Amino acid sequence: MTTVILADDHEIVRRGVRSVLQADGRFQIVAEVADGLSAVQQTEKLKPNVLFLDLSLPRLHGLEALRQIRICSPNTKVLVLSMHNDEPYVIEALRSGASAYILKGSESEEIVRATQEVLAGRRFLSAPLTEWAITALAVKTPDSSDPYNTLSPREREVMQLAAEGLGAGEIAEKLFISARTAETHRANLMRKLSLQTQTDLVRYAIRRGLIQA
Amino acid sequence: MIRALYAEDDPNVAGIVRSYVEHFAPDWQLEIVPNGTRCLERMAEGGLDILLLDLVLPDTDGLQILGELARRNDPTPVVMVTGHGQTELAVRALRAGAADCVDKTSPQFLQLVDIVKRVQARHAEAGSKRPATAAVAGRHNIALIEGSTALPGSIGEFLARHAPQFDLQVIATTSELNHFISIGAPAKAIIIGPTPHQNKPLEVLRQLHSHTTDLPVLIVSARSDGETAIAAFKLGAQDYILQKADYLTELVFSLNSILRHAETERQNAQLQKELATLNRSLEAQVIARTRELQALSLRLLRIQEDERRAIARELHDEIGQLLTGLKLQLEAGLKAAGDSPLRTHFTEATTTATSLLEHVRMLTQQYRPRVLDDLGLQPAIEWHLKQFTKQTGIEVDFAADLPAARLPGELETVVYRIVQESLTNVARHAQAKQAAVAITHDERQLIVEISDRGRGFDLTAALAKTDSLGLAGLRERVNLAGGRIEMHSAVGAGTRITAEFPLPVSSPS
Numbered sequence: 177m178t179t180v181i182l183a184d185d186h187e188i189v190r191r192g193v194r195s196v197l198q199a200d201g202r203f204q205i206v207a208e209v210a211d212g213l214s215a216v217q218q219t220e221k222l223k224p225n226v227l228f229l230d231l232s233l234p235r236l237h238g239l240e241a242l243r244q245i246r247i248c249s250p251n252t253k254v255l256v257l258s259m260h261n262d263e264p265y266v267i268e269a270l271r272s273g274a275s276a277y278i279l280k281g282s283e284s285e286e287i288v289r290a291t292q293e294v295l296a297g298r299r300f301l302s303a304p305l306t307e308w309a310i311t312a313l314a315v316k317t318p319d320s321s322d323p324y325n326t327l328s329p330r331e332r333e334v335m336q337l338a339a340e341g342l343g344a345g346e347i348a349e350k351l352f353i354s355a356r357t358a359e360t361h362r363a364n365l366m367r368k369l370s371l372q373t374q375t376d377l378v379r380y381a382i383r384r385g386l387i388q389a
Numbered sequence: 390m391i392r393a394l395y396a397e398d399d400p401n402v403a404g405i406v407r408s409y410v411e412h413f414a415p416d417w418q419l420e421i422v423p424n425g426t427r428c429l430e431r432m433a434e435g436g437l438d439i440l441l442l443d444l445v446l447p448d449t450d451g452l453q454i455l456g457e458l459a460r461r462n463d464p465t466p467v468v469m470v471t472g473h474g475q476t477e478l479a480v481r482a483l484r485a486g487a488a489d490c491v492d493k494t495s496p497q498f499l500q501l502v503d504i505v506k507r508v509q510a511r512h513a514e515a516g517s518k519r520p521a522t523a524a525v526a527g528r529h530n531i532a533l534i535e536g537s538t539a540l541p542g543s544i545g546e547f548l549a550r551h552a553p554q555f556d557l558q559v560i561a562t563t564s565e566l567n568h569f570i571s572i573g574a575p576a577k578a579i580i581i582g583p584t585p586h587q588n589k590p591l592e593v594l595r596q597l598h599s600h601t602t603d604l605p606v607l608i609v610s611a612r613s614d615g616e617t618a619i620a621a622f623k624l625g626a627q628d629y630i631l632q633k634a635d636y637l638t639e640l641v642f643s644l645n646s647i648l649r650h651a652e653t654e655r656q657n658a659q660l661q662k663e664l665a666t667l668n669r670s671l672e673a674q675v676i677a678r679t680r681e682l683q684a685l686s687l688r689l690l691r692i693q694e695d696e697r698r699a700i701a702r703e704l705h706d707e708i709g710q711l712l713t714g715l716k717l718q719l720e721a722g723l724k725a726a727g728d729s730p731l732r733t734h735f736t737e738a739t740t741t742a743t744s745l746l747e748h749v750r751m752l753t754q755q756y757r758p759r760v761l762d763d764l765g766l767q768p769a770i771e772w773h774l775k776q777f778t779k780q781t782g783i784e785v786d787f788a789a790d791l792p793a794a795r796l797p798g799e800l801e802t803v804v805y806r807i808v809q810e811s812l813t814n815v816a817r818h819a820q821a822k823q824a825a826v827a828i829t830h831d832e833r834q835l836i837v838e839i840s841d842r843g844r845g846f847d848l849t850a851a852l853a854k855t856d857s858l859g860l861a862g863l864r865e866r867v868n869l870a871g872g873r874i875e876m877h878s879a880v881g882a883g884t885r886i887t888a889e890f891p892l893p894v895s896s897p898s
Contacts, residue, residue, distance in 0.1 A: 186710035192717025199721070232706050237763065259709045261750060263775075264760050264768035280713040281746040284720040330788040330827060353827060354875070354887045357838045360829035364790050 177204045178295065179224040183215035183241070184257070185233055189280070193228055193257070196284045203291075212236025220248040226291055229274075231258040231265060239265075239272055246273035253294040257287075266305055276300035323369050324384065331368075334361040338374075339381030391509055392418045395441040396428035396454070397470065402493055406441075406501065413502045425449035429457055432465065439509050440467045441501075444475055444482065452478070452638045455485045456551055459645060466512040468505060481635070485642040488512065527554070529648060530575050532604075534560045534593055535582025540609070540632075544580070547637040555644060562586065566593070570600050578647055579604050580640070583611035583632060591617070594624045605647045609640065687869050694757070694802055701756040709749045716742040758805075766801045767791055770808055770826065781816045786825040792892065796835070800890060803870040804828070804837050810863055811839035811886050819843025819884060835892055840885040845878045852876075 180203050182190045190208050197203040203226075207218045212233040219227055227245065231238035242254055255276040256269045266277050275294035278286055279302040286302060293300040301309060327335065330351070337347045348358040371377050381387045391414070397403045403421045410419045420437075422428045425446045432440065440458075444451040451469055458467065466488040471479045473494040483490060488508045491498055531548075535541055541559040548555045558576060560566050563586045579597065581590045588596070590608055597606060605627040610617060618629045627650070628643045630636055719742055723735035753759065754776070761769035767789050774785045795801070808826055815824045821843030829836050851860050860876060863886070867874040872890035 184710075185706075186714060188714025189710050189717070192714045192721070195721050196717060199724070231763075232759075239763070259705055259713070259750065260759065262754075262758070262760050262768075262772050264764045264772060268764060280709065281716055281743060284717055328788040328790075329786060330825065352840050352842060352883055352885060353825070353838055354836075354877075354885065356889075357827055357829060357836055357887065360790070360831060360836060361788070361827070363831070364829065 178202060178226060178291070179204050179206045179222070180226045180228065181205070181207045181209065181215070181218055181222065181224045182228050183209045183212070183218075183233065183238075184228070184230040185210045186230075189230070189257075192284075193287060196287050197291075200288050210234070212238060212241035215241050216244045216248065219245050219252055223249050224252055225295065227252050227254045228257050228287075229254050231256060231260060231269070239268055242269065242272045242274055255290055255294060255300075261304065263305075263308060266301070266309075270299075277305060278302050279305065326368050327365055331361050331365040334358060335365050335377070335381065336386055338362055339378055339387050341378075390416045390418065391438045391505065392436060393420070393439045393441060393505060394428070394431055394437050395419060395421045395470075396423075396425065396446060396451075397421060397441075397443045398423050398447050399443075402443075409499075410502060414506075423447075425454050428454060432458060432463060433461070437465055439505055439512075440465050441505070442467050442469055442487075444469055444471045444478055450635070451482055451487075452485060452635055453551075455482060455487060456638045456641055459486060459642065460552055460554070466508050468508055481639060485639065529555055529577040529644075530558055531555050531578050531580060531644065532558050532560055532569065532576040533580045533582060534566060534569075534585045535580075536561060536584050536586045537582070540582050540584075544637065544640070548641070551638075552641045552644070555641075566596075570597065576604060577651070578627075578644060579606045580644075581606060581608045581626075583609060591620055591624060594621065594626060598625055605651050607640070607643055607647060609636070683869060686865060690866065690869065691799075697757040698762070701753045701759065704749050704756070705753045705759065709746065709753070712742055712746045712749060716746065761801060761805055762798075765795050766804060766828075769801075769805055770828075773805070773809060774812075774826065777812055777816070783812075783816060783821060784823050785812070786823065788825075788827045788829075790829045792830055792835075797893060800835070800870060803866055803872070803890070804835070804888075806866060807837060807863060807886075807888055808839060814860075815839070815841045815843065815884070818846060821883070830892065833892060835890045837888045837890070838885065840883065842883040845880050845882045845884050847880060848876055848878045851878075 180197060182193055182205060184190050184193070187210075194205060194208075197205065206222050206224055209215050209218050210233075213235040215227070215229060215233065215238075216236065229238050229242060229245075233241065238256065238258070242256070245252060245254060253275045254273065255278060256274045257278050257280060258265060258269075259280045260266075261279050269277050276290045276299060278290050278300070282302045290300040330353075333351060334347055337350060342350070344355045344359045344362065347353075347362070348355040351358065353361075366372070366377065369377075369380060371380055378387070393410075395403065395406060397406070400423075403423075407419060407421065410417050420431065422431055425448045428440075428442070428446070431437075442451045442454060446454075455467060458465070467486070469479055469482045469487045469490045471482075471490055471492050473492070475492075479490045479492075488511070489504055491501055491504055497504075533541055533544060538561075541557065541561070545557045545559075548557055560569050566586065581593050583590065585593045590610065594606060594608065597604075606625065607628045607630065608621050608626050609630050609632050610621075611632050613631050613633075621629050627647045630639055630643060716739060719735055719739045723732065723739060726732045726735050758769050758772060760772050770789070771787065774787055778784060796804075812824060812826070815821055819841045821841040824839065824841040824843075827836075827838045829838075848860075852864075864874050864876075867888045867890075870890055872888050874889075875887045876884070877887075878884040
């Protein structure tokens with residue numbers, strides 16, 4: 177029997193999830209809580225196999241509760257069950273140690289499927305989120321060991337123009353930004369690349385093949 | 390028409406003037422009196438526009454009459470008619486308030502009519518302004534510093550007769566003078582006589598001015614030496630009168646003139662003071678009112694933001710959760726229905742619940758993205774840009790370099806709203822395919838910049854529109870947050886909005 181805690185401040189949601197899990201027959205619900213703090217306390221005490229965790233919880237935000245639970249009960253698999261379909265929440269939840277992110281309103285089968293997946297040691301995302309995650313993965317291939325990859329596209333443009341010898345005013349003109357912003361971009365990129373002077377910058381640009389020596 | 394009175398004892402001169410006036414100014418009413426007494430009587434009856442006054446009359450002279458008219462506060466302008474060799478007297482008459490002088494022995498006398506017309510016109514123009522030498526209203530104490538007894542006697546007598554508005558207080562001894570200087574006296578002006586005790590008049594003047602008194606001082610001198618007079622004026626004397634025949638009349642004019650001048654000065658100073666006070670209070674009012682308005686705007690924005698947050702929360706946390714629960718129940722129902730006819734109904738109800746849930750999510754984001762409160766500015770803007778591109782097809786280049794620590798909530802809100810609002814403007818008006826948002830910072834400030842290469846607009850015209858959603862609203866929002874906004878736009882050249890906000894002083898971490 178898989179032990180489960182439900183953490184959601186809405187009775188109607190808990191009831192829904194409960195009925196889905198009970199219909200399956202392989203789960204035992206050991207506690208139901210309505211706020212973040214109780215979620216942490218009960219999980220620490222009962223050490224369930226699975227915790228269904230809402231993010232918008234009173235007393236302690238779900239993300240913070242998640243972080244604490246990862247420490248006090250590392251073997252509990254946490255399935256975030258949230259209304260938020262915004263990527264930043266998903267990223268934050270996964271970073272904080274959630275095993276699954278299920279959107280509220282998904283098919284009820286997903287709840288059971290997700291539980292099976294995480295118990296098998298895999299991760300699970302609701303269908304729309306999976307698609308987004310794959311796209312993000314396909315786009316982002318930065319080699320973070322190279323500081324050049326940490327530059328934003330705009331900083332790279334500024335870098336190019338600065339290396340060609342343009343002043344902040346001219347760069348601003350070309351990129352249609354203010355001179356102050358151009359100056360800040362320049363200062364930031366210098367900092368990211370650990371460059372001190374204009375000569376350093378030109379040398380760096382030549383080495384990277386951005387300009388001809 | 391001019392009603393003129395001519396006081397002239399020489400019937401020949403009177404006759405010439407009469408025929409002259411009849412010829413050149415037939416519309417005048419000219420009356421002629423032969424002496425001073427009759428002149429003063431006629432002046433008392435009034436109804437005259439001008440007085441032509443012979444300087445020398447059988448019973449009195451022109452200066453005495455001027456004095457009497459001044460005492461009566463008679464505003465009628467006086468033109469002195471002088472004879473040969475009376476230049477000095479004429480000058481004194483002018484000083485005493487005569488409007489003009491004409492020498493009956495010179496060819497200038499033929500222009501009498503023009504002179505009178507000119508004087509009369511000038512007088513009419515001056516309107517009710519009284520001549521400076523008219524007697525000052527009310528009674529006035531005058532202190533006379535003089536050691537001899539003859540002078541106070543004659544001055545006192547003259548004042549009693551011709552200028553009873555002045556009360557003379559004589560300071561005859563040194564101790565009296567010291568007392569006067571140290572205690573002060575209710576005097577309006579001081580006359581220093583030719584022999585004030587042991588000291589010379591200028592010594593006394595110096596003594597007076599070295600103490601607190603700022604009373605006007607007039608010197609009556611027995612010596613007509615220019616250097617003394619100049620020294621006296623330099624020491625701050627208001628007037629310097631030579632003690633010779635008729636000097637008493639001049640003294641009265643001088644006193645009147647000095648007191649009037651002092652009164653005007655006092656009134657001016659008072660008015661200046663009132664004006665300054667008024668200005669200060671107006672300024673303070675404007676500042677206070679502006680502050681009130683700003684406080685109100687700020688409150689309005691906060692309330693609006695709070696309300697949006699509350700609505701978003703309500704939609705998300707209450708309606709959304711209820712719908713989630715409902716949907717799970719419907720799905721359970723769907724399962725339980727098996728192959729019965731109820732299945733169709735459950736399927737439809739489930740679909741409806743799903744689309745309701747989508748709706749609630751969308752509304753929540755429109756009111757206020759939860760990401761902003763929960764995760765901060767950068768994820769919130771990134772999320773917003775994604776939605777924006779999806780809806781409008783406009784690609785947005787986003788460069789963010791934010792401080793490591795989260796910004797104060799209000800600043801995050803302002804920045805988010807400015808980016809949101811500016812991009813809405815881009816979508817509505819710019820006809821651009823691309824836009825750029827950059828957030829950078831240094832130690833002191835946060836710089837937010839939204840730019841596009843679209844068609845631009847006439848900035849002045851756009852700012853004049855005061856609808857709260859427009860550029861004026863944007864500017865107000867930035868100003869209320871203590872920031873500064875710059876907008877660059879020109880038709881065909883794109884638009885760039887740069888806002889700078891002071892960053893809170895970072896505590897040493």
